[in-house]
Amino acid sequence: MPELPEVETVRRGLAATITGRRISQVEVLHPRPLRRHLAGVTDFQDRLAGQTFGEPRRRGKYLWLPLADGDAVLAHLGMSGQFRLEPADAPLAPNTRVLFTFADGDPGLRFVDQRMFGGLSLSPGGAELPPEVTHIGRDPFDPEFDLAGAVARLRLRNTAIKRALLDQQLVSGIGNIYADEALWAARMHYARPTRTMSRAQAAGVITAATTVMRGALVDGGTSFDALYVDINGSSGYFDRSLAVYGREGQPCLRCGTPIRREPFMNRSSYRCPRCQRAPRRVHGQAR
Numbered sequence: 001m002p003e004l005p006e007v008e009t010v011r012r013g014l015a016a017t018i019t020g021r022r023i024s025q026v027e028v029l030h031p032r033p034l035r036r037h038l039a040g041v042t043d044f045q046d047r048l049a050g051q052t053f054g055e056p057r058r059r060g061k062y063l064w065l066p067l068a069d070g071d072a073v074l075a076h077l078g079m080s081g082q083f084r085l086e087p088a089d090a091p092l093a094p095n096t097r098v099l100f101t102f103a104d105g106d107p108g109l110r111f112v113d114q115r116m117f118g119g120l121s122l123s124p125g126g127a128e129l130p131p132e133v134t135h136i137g138r139d140p141f142d143p144e145f146d147l148a149g150a151v152a153r154l155r156l157r158n159t160a161i162k163r164a165l166l167d168q169q170l171v172s173g174i175g176n177i178y179a180d181e182a183l184w185a186a187r188m189h190y191a192r193p194t195r196t197m198s199r200a201q202a203a204g205v206i207t208a209a210t211t212v213m214r215g216a217l218v219d220g221g222t223s224f225d226a227l228y229v230d231i232n233g234s235s236g237y238f239d240r241s242l243a244v245y246g247r248e249g250q251p252c253l254r255c256g257t258p259i260r261r262e263p264f265m266n267r268s269s270y271r272c273p274r275c276q277r278a279p280r281r282v283h284g285q286a287r
């Protein structure tokens, strides 16, 4: 799944190219990406024709395209959803699912999705904050992100730190890749119980995640298997800056110990077994 830096890269690209433009026509080429729009494909096409895009917005990994009338197009990128700017006469890329044509001509906007876990839906009244997104916590790039509040909520949870980092209601935008990178930077094991963490330790992990994601944003994000691309189809190049994720068996950049890959929450977790030691059993944990 694309995480905060990848989604923000897409949002910025869209902000520069579709803001203020009037849609003349929407053409849905495959119904599946519209499955969350319960009123159906024709309704989606009819409602969007003639509307004008405001500046695209984001909270965590959730992206929406506000419309001048107060509604919004909610975009779920899923595993492989992409927005691409293309001239109307450009050949369709494989897996192109939705075409937006604008009243002012080229470039048009295309939604491409290979695996189709993503999709588009119209969110009535969702321009400011779609109802589908209200339960999502603010992300660390949000000017109103409250670090002290996030630290307090995290320490109240009876859970493992990585599970807390991935909880989009606590702090949004962090997924598997940047959670592993943040934990390595903070020298913390993914299973460390949050209730044993000091305020400074909790703040340290969230700050590490923020720093890593800011670095990734500068590089245009991380692109494994080239499924996450910007609106011009280019992949980010933060992969080469990753310290642990995807580096099983390679030396830790700090101590040289081979990085280990372990199953956690049905995914892979990467850590340095020396820098990120397993937590000791905490009193009462076995009950």
Ligand SMILES: [Zn+2]
Pocket (backbone or CB within 6 Å): 252, 253, 254, 255, 256, 257, 272, 273, 274, 275, 276
């Ligand atoms: Zn190490």
